[in-house]
Amino acid sequence: MLVSLFAVKVIIIGASGQLGREIASLVPGSLLTYNSTPIPSGVKLDVSNELQVSDFILKNRPDVIINTSAITNVDKCEEDRELAYKVNAVSAKFITRSASVVGAYLVHISTDYVFDGEKGMYKEDDLPNPVNYYGLTKLLGETYVLSYDLSLVIRTSGVFGSKSNFPTFVMENLKRGNPVKVVRSIYSPIHAKMLAKAIVEILPQRRTGILNIAGERISREDLALMIARKLGAENLISVVPDSEMKWKARRPRDSSLDISRAKSIISFDFYDTEKNLMMGV
Numbered sequence: 001m002l003v004s005l006f007a008v009k010v011i012i013i014g015a016s017g018q019l020g021r022e023i024a025s026l027v028p029g030s031l032l033t034y035n036s037t038p039i040p041s042g043v044k045l046d047v048s049n050e051l052q053v054s055d056f057i058l059k060n061r062p063d064v065i066i067n068t069s070a071i072t073n074v075d076k077c078e079e080d081r082e083l084a085y086k087v088n089a090v091s092a093k094f095i096t097r098s099a100s101v102v103g104a105y106l107v108h109i110s111t112d113y114v115f116d117g118e119k120g121m122y123k124e125d126d127l128p129n130p131v132n133y134y135g136l137t138k139l140l141g142e143t144y145v146l147s148y149d150l151s152l153v154i155r156t157s158g159v160f161g162s163k164s165n166f167p168t169f170v171m172e173n174l175k176r177g178n179p180v181k182v183v184r185s186i187y188s189p190i191h192a193k194m195l196a197k198a199i200v201e202i203l204p205q206r207r208t209g210i211l212n213i214a215g216e217r218i219s220r221e222d223l224a225l226m227i228a229r230k231l232g233a234e235n236l237i238s239v240v241p242d243s244e245m246k247w248k249a250r251r252p253r254d255s256s257l258d259i260s261r262a263k264s265i266i267s268f269d270f271y272d273t274e275k276n277l278m279m280g281v
Helices: 018-026 050-060 074-081 080-103 134-145 166-175 190-205 220-231 260-267 274-278
Strands: 010-015 031-034 043-044 064-067 105-111 151-156 178-180 207-212 237-239
Touching: 010 018, 010 050, 018 190, 018 274, 031 064, 064 080, 074 080, 074 134, 080 105, 080 134, 105 134, 105 190, 134 151, 134 207, 166 178, 166 220, 178 220, 207 260, 220 237, 220 274
Parallel strands: 010 031, 010 064, 031 043, 064 105, 105 151, 151 207, 178 237
Antiparallel strands: none
């Protein structure tokens, strides 16, 4: 699967993050960047600094750029809008501009939170309507990226793995015997390893536009119960309204993604919820 990538130069921006790290493990020899968390062989890059971004990309002249950098903490984006705008939106403009100068194929990771959650099972061509600042900044980032013809925006949902996220929160608390409150909101969670594998598989295809790559549609309640059953701890799960969570930012009710297009071009089952959970939380 990786042979066709060995002949090209790949830059992974945000390689210290959950997804970037997994992609890097599948594409040996990539140039890796990080912002605040150092990684072996990584280059520190402030993606909100246009001069740093352009110097790095123009100096290395990559064939492929994969941008996984983002502030994904929804409430943090609501609290620090200036930072969220710089990292999630403006940096995408800088990266896109430099990618176009060197003619690099640009893959940019986005989110289901560009949608309002009123209907769910969103297709690639559905009209975005974010309900929080995180979603708005990611949508702006998409707009910059899609202005460049040789680009692909990958929308995903609820990426989980070794870092703090909903499945790990549920698992860790249940193992300690702590009760877990969950909401009924619906999404399409996928493990970072599974998402990385899917992205790397389609890289040689040089697809452009927007592509949804995510897991199956499931509520957070049902996902929590799946985890609880494995531990015999269903009695510790309780459902509460969103208002009880005391979030600073509104969440979409059903941000699930229609992954029909991805299923037709990716050769393996990347979406099965059970298989994704088996990869570890």
